[in-house]
Amino acid sequence: MFRISVPTEKDKYDLAELARMFVPASQLDMISRESMDVSELMGSAGEYFKIPSAGLKNDHKRLLYEYLSEATGKTLDWGILTGVRPSKLYRYICDQRGKEDADRELREGYYVSEEKLGLVSRIYDVQSTVRRDSDPNAIGVYVGIPFCPTRCVYCAFTSNKISRPAAEKYMGALLKEIAFTADLMKEKNWRAESIYIGGGTPTSLDDDHFEALLSAVREKLYSAGTKEFTVEAGRPDTITENKLALIKQYGGDRISINPQSMKQETLDAIGRSHTPDQILEAFRMAKEKGFERINADLITGLPGEGPLDFVNSLETIIAQDPANITVHTLAVKRASRLIEEDPDYAYRQGETVREMLRAASEMLPAAGYEPYYMYRQKHMAGNFENVGWCRPGTANIYNIRIMEEDQTILALGAGGISKIYYPSEDRLERIPNVSNYEIYIERIDEMLERKRKGTA
Numbered sequence: 001m002f003r004i005s006v007p008t009e010k011d012k013y014d015l016a017e018l019a020r021m022f023v024p025a026s027q028l029d030m031i032s033r034e035s036m037d038v039s040e041l042m043g044s045a046g047e048y049f050k051i052p053s054a055g056l057k058n059d060h061k062r063l064l065y066e067y068l069s070e071a072t073g074k075t076l077d078w079g080i081l082t083g084v085r086p087s088k089l090y091r092y093i094c095d096q097r098g099k100e101d102a103d104r105e106l107r108e109g110y111y112v113s114e115e116k117l118g119l120v121s122r123i124y125d126v127q128s129t130v131r132r133d134s135d136p137n138a139i140g141v142y143v144g145i146p147f148c149p150t151r152c153v154y155c156a157f158t159s160n161k162i163s164r165p166a167a168e169k170y171m172g173a174l175l176k177e178i179a180f181t182a183d184l185m186k187e188k189n190w191r192a193e194s195i196y197i198g199g200g201t202p203t204s205l206d207d208d209h210f211e212a213l214l215s216a217v218r219e220k221l222y223s224a225g226t227k228e229f230t231v232e233a234g235r236p237d238t239i240t241e242n243k244l245a246l247i248k249q250y251g252g253d254r255i256s257i258n259p260q261s262m263k264q265e266t267l268d269a270i271g272r273s274h275t276p277d278q279i280l281e282a283f284r285m286a287k288e289k290g291f292e293r294i295n296a297d298l299i300t301g302l303p304g305e306g307p308l309d310f311v312n313s314l315e316t317i318i319a320q321d322p323a324n325i326t327v328h329t330l331a332v333k334r335a336s337r338l339i340e341e342d343p344d345y346a347y348r349q350g351e352t353v354r355e356m357l358r359a360a361s362e363m364l365p366a367a368g369y370e371p372y373y374m375y376r377q378k379h380m381a382g383n384f385e386n387v388g389w390c391r392p393g394t395a396n397i398y399n400i401r402i403m404e405e406d407q408t409i410l411a412l413g414a415g416g417i418s419k420i421y422y423p424s425e426d427r428l429e430r431i432p433n434v435s436n437y438e439i440y441i442e443r444i445d446e447m448l449e450r451k452r453k454g455t456a
């Protein structure tokens with residue numbers, strides 16, 4: 001048992017996240033001196049490693065890191081960095097003081113490994129071209145469809161099993177929000193640089209709803225300055241010739257087909273009701289329809305998979321030649337079924353994921369891909385990262401903007417969180433929509449009013 005005493009309840013929360021990367025939650029006892037008299041513990045509960053009250057949060061993290069690293073013999077690739085946007089931190093330091101300082105600070109102040117430093121530095125270079133080409137009136141637009149055919153075992157998103165009556169009501173509210181947003185953008189002189197229809201699984205809508213959605217987005221939100229229009233066609237079992245034809249007809253130029261794994265047993269275990277052959281068929285159809293920008297998502301650390309399974313999946317996907325491949329690390333979030341069944345899952349998967357990611361970072365550059373954006377999530381297996389890889393010149397603008405937080409993004413639909421960017425202060429204001437789709441439908445006027453007030 002590892003016993004750690006920290007000054008306050010808040011420190012306990014912040015530092016436990018770091019400590020859990022070294023030891024499973026079941027072997028960790030953290031107490032805050034704010035809520036407990038530690039003198040009572042001495043002698044009875046063993047010795048506590050004490051984080052002093054003086055010092056800043058990062059000083060505390062370094063102390064804890066050094067203690068646990070020595071006690072367990074482990075090091076962490078991201079060091080004491082627990083935040084979700086290491087590339088944003090790196091860019092921030094680069095923009096202020098240059099790359100050399102950024103490298104030094106991440107290496108010496110945050111204990112980031114050379115491997116991850118190389119990754120974040122390469123991403124910075126690839127992003128620089130996109131970020132340089134920035135128009136102050138350009139924004140991103142996200143439209144969320146909170147329905148899927150079935151629910152994946154690891155899902156913690158706003159997703160509900162699709163039914164026609166539910167989708168019908170949802171579309172009513174969403175079309176209202178699309179029209180409202182179009183007026184707002186006109187008023188503000190904003191134009192959509194990128195549009196992203198995500199979810200959930202937008203292609204799980206019936207054809208008439210799907211067409212109504214695409215047609216409204218095209219007519220009201222798309223403009224001459226729109227550089228990319230992505231539609232997530234995530235689940236291969238929802239992709240049809242007709243859906244692909246509709247995406248093309250309304251100007252969608254990027255789709256995402258998300259295999260996650262090419263192993264049937266894994267697909268069954270994670271609750272996806274499709275086969276690997278359906279994935280290949282979706283790629284074939286999309287290519288036949290002329291889609292040049294296809295993204296494919298894979299996940300490392302899925303239940304029951306070893307490094308070889310992941311390598312096999314990645315090889316098969318590279319052979320389909322998508323423009324973008326996103327390699328996710330499984331995040332076992334609180335809301336998912338998996339964490340209820342196995343609370344230490346993310347901790348135990350660390351080494352397996354490390355091997356999988358290492359394989360990806362060798363295979364993808366060898367196949368001509370470069371890393372263009374990254375982010376991390378809480379409860380990720382081994383505390384690693386998600387990385388988007390692209391063929392040169394095909395980086396997805398929306399993904400870069402949302403992760404780097406350097407542009408206003410208007411988000412429509414249940415669970416959408418708009419982020420208004422104030423460049424002079426490098427600050428974001430969030431305007432959330434409710435995530436429950438039934439409440440969203442009921443309170444749509446209130447959501448619109450929030451948007452109006454938040455952008456005033």
Ligand code: SF4
Binds near residue numbers: 151154
């Ligand atoms: S496809 Fe995505 S949003 Fe839908 S259930 Fe699976 S993880 Fe959740």
